[in-house]
Amino acid sequence: MRIFRYVLVLSCLLSVTACGQKKIPVDSVVFVADEKKISQSPMVFADTLPFAERVLLDAQEQQKNYAKFKKHFTAAWKQNKPYAGNLAFFRSYVQVAGEKRGYAENLHRWSDKEYQNLAHNAQYERFPSVAKNALVIKDTSLRLAPTDKPYFINPKKPGQAYPFDMFQNSILKTGTAVKVFHLSYDHAWYYVEAANASGWAHSEHIAFTSSETEDLWKNAADYVAVTKDNALVKSSVLQESVSLGSVFPLVAENPYGYTVAVPLRSEYGEARIEHCHISKDAAVKMPLVLTAGEVARLSEQLMGNVYGWGGMYNNRDCSSTLQDLFTPFGIWLPRNSAQQAKAGQRIMLTDLSDKEKEERIRAQAVPFQTVLYLPGHIGLYVGQFENKAVMLHNMWGIRIDEFGRFIVGKTVITTLYAGEELEGFDSSLMSRVQSLTILGKDDEF
Template sequence: MPGLRTLFPLLLLLWTLTGCTPKGPAPVFLSESVLPFLSQAPAPLDPETTKRVYADFLAHHYAPWQMRSLDVTPEEATWAVRHFADKPIYGENRLPLEKKRLDAWILNADYDSLNRLERHAVIVHPTSLRLFPSMRPIFLDPSLPGEGYPFDYNQNSALKAMTPLIVSHLSRDGGWAFVQTPFALGWVPIRDIAWIDERQIEGIMQLPKAVVTGERLPVYDGKRTFLFYAKLATLFPLTGSEATSEKILVPRRSDDGKLLLDHSLLPEIWGGSMPLPMNVENIRRVAEKLLGEPYGWGGLVEDRDCSAMTRDFFAPFGIWLPRNSRAQAAVGRVVPLEGLGAEEKEKRIVEEGVPFRTLLYLPGHIMLYVGERDGHPYVMHNMWGIRTRGNGRHIVGRAVVTDLRIGENLPRVDKKALLIERVVSMNVIVDP
């Protein structure tokens, strides 16, 4: 009965939003839609503010191409070596990671060669930024709740195609490049980057930009040969328009490792010209693509974690956010919430928060405030789970819309671990 299968998700959403009280413990509130909150979105940013924040976005995005060397100390570059030196860590087989494997990664990293290459490059197709030059994972004890897959601590971040880089040096075996991206530092496979010259940098930076607003957009070169899938918030140089598509430049790597740019098309249903107006339709367009995505620690297997989701929500509107949750929580106008009771926190969030422009922060997690219902704030966030007694987890594992009391009626929930108890600040990214 396809009609009932189609209707059931809508009925479930309506049931959760109407406040019906069932007998026994209430279910966890989860929704994968922002539709009930779009009426609370503020007016779009004015032209002057849009221009200002977009200029800031571009300055951060292209910062690696303006550098002549990595702007980090040797101590900062090698923090992961010290961090994992005395920790009990595990491999993909759930057994303790052999010390000789970690030592081999560190040797191959050749940190004594820091900043000897100092060359600009660009990501040519989606890849991962790793703490050590290896795709092998690092886990803490997989038998503990909240550890093991997907928490690969060798994973720093996912990188999109066309991400600017400055390369410090190569690994001893030549298979990896130690790079600084616009938002993080780490190792990428050499096959995933292409060297770029100053003329190409100048040309790319001067062109307007197109942004992907869909998920897993198939990208082709000028001969319609498949290159890669692009995720939402991927940026491409924009060269014009054609019928219902934007004309863009896409990257390829030549046989000698240099950047080649091919002409391609971005259908308007998959993207648009940067920055998108931050109106109700575009907020819905972006948010609905992010919701429902599986949780991916550090962008593992090209999924998003909490801070990657908030970062990619704001990017199409030309608003820059750093990569990790703590840094994101310091952007804009910060309102402290620590020390307040749950009801006081909710009241202050509703009174001072701007829907779809405000982040809520608790140590290790960041959320997008989308509005209120009956005086209770609701958030859009990609979350792993709800902590239960005995340090267990009720797994959510995807991007959802919830209130801040999610899970309070679960039988074994740890009440002290509820979001409303742990949130310590809110910050309005751009004031109306």
């Protein structure tokens, strides 16, 4: 099942059906009720904890997690061949029969001509054509085919239309180590595999590495993690915006900031390293000590962030929100929700009633260290509101009947009964929750 570890088709939809009791019509509200009555500030929840600044992982546990993070950080460079199953999966997207194809940006099925051109450009008959180490030099999307054009399953059905472009697989941040295994016919795309995702990336966003560059990335004494979105790394020749969760080798430190190694791309496609400054209010030397207060402070800036299917438009979905949030703490999380649910001490909840799940979560989940998983979705447990478990999560929407969605489309803090006041609501997040996982503890991944 390796393919599911590297090929990600992620869904953060919340499925509910019709209900007989009187409900608030969907078109009469702008927010779900939880958004109105529950504070949308993570710090409010952290401030209620008697142990908000208590260290949640001891030194040995944190170093164990950080060692695992560093191992994953450049793991792609150790690959000699693409992971089993990925070729068949990617190839299937450009060889599907016409009547089974998805829909293009004009809301008509992809035509034979378009698909023939796509298949020709992918030239899978030559796959893999190269095997070269590289770095991402600019945040870039990973696509399931070498094209920026969308692939919607069915534009008339909720959950199968915008924004769910099935060609959008994930996003890779500046500084990510990748292995390039294939080139498109026009050389505009590289097929790459990273430690947690794979896909087609724009070749102009990828630079091939030398042994010296690889040694710097693998063996740096320390690493710096970005703790703010749209942070600037800059030198006399470069000023680049980077996002929370980006990681760079540390070159030097002064009272005001860090000098980090940032990759650029030469005109010949090779990586060139630029020493850039980033301020200490936008970055931290890893690993940041894990406390509820620190997680809350970082997550504060994520509230209200627009939902991004598979990283679309450089926005986050449910799993990438958690991945970026825990990177500064040296905790490596996989890219999809099902694998993230295994990345710590996992407690299964599947045989419990909703009431029993609520009680188990409130009793055993550690605020700001525990994630709650349900099929296709994941969120961070941050505490309680009116004796109900509350989580921070980036969600697209709530199904209100067979044909509609109430669109949330951002990062919110809610109970696990979000949307219960909406007309058509019938089931809850709680009814689908399968497990809770305490991150950094007895990691199974």
